[in-house]
Amino acid sequence: MAGFQEVKVNRALEFVARAANNPNIKGNPSTERMVSVDWFDGTAIDLTNDYTSTLGGTSDAVALTAAGENGVKLTTGTGDNEVSFLASGLVFDITQAPVIESRVEITDVTGTFVFYGFSDATSESTPAATIDGDSGTHTAAATDAVGFVIDADFETSSIYLVSVNNGAAVQAVDTGLAYTDGQKKNLRVDLDSSGNARGYVDGTEVAYIALAVADVPLCEIWNYGTRAADGSNIVTARYSKRWQDIP
Secondary structure: OOOOOOOOOOOOOOOOHHHHOOOOOOOOOOOOEEEEEEOOOOOOOOOOOOEEEEOOOOOOEEEEOOOOOOOEEEEOOOOOOOEEEEEEOOOEOHHHOOEEEEEEEEOOHHHEEEEEEEEOOOOOOOOOOOEEOOOOOOEEOOOOEEEEEEEOOEOOOEEEEEEEOOOOOOEEEEEEEEOOOOEEEEEEEEEOOOOOEEEEEOOEEEEEEOOOOOOOOEEEEEEEEEOOOOOOOEEEEOOEEEEEEOO
């Protein structure tokens, strides 16, 4: 169509028939925002350049999945309330409106703690977590952080979007959703340049926190640990997707 400059996509582009089986983009796509995806499909997790792993106990573990599956397997320890961490470098700040997403699977929800989101530190002093609900209320070891908490010691399997801004009181929003055993969910945390946060689960916005974090260096981080003295459990992150403005 003459003069036609843009195609607006409200949901998704779907390539079908021949387009699904042949090269389907001609030309050079050029994004206006940084886009990065780690499918966790290498031979090992790159702990030298890309990630930091901090294990809370001798039986905690982190390793890529096997048998042809992409993903990173996070094994909680046999000790109750031990918390482990897998984090990127401190490579995000709110001025670039960063967004992160991971598909997270929890094998045994009633015996597990998970935090996924942004944090100002790549780990905390175990057994403290970035933000958790172990004490019966949401508390933060981080000074600035925002993300999803699923804590078996706090409403068992409920999903909360939580944040702490410059060491103030934790803000927590109940999404009204819950995990079930073995369930996979796409968890996305979206920050704007003012530090306001939106939480998405499986593509649907489920929570909003105003002024969630201050403008400090942030990492993408997964916390995982055993709750209710349940013993070792598995949390699997299938990928890491990241977006932000290009300075």
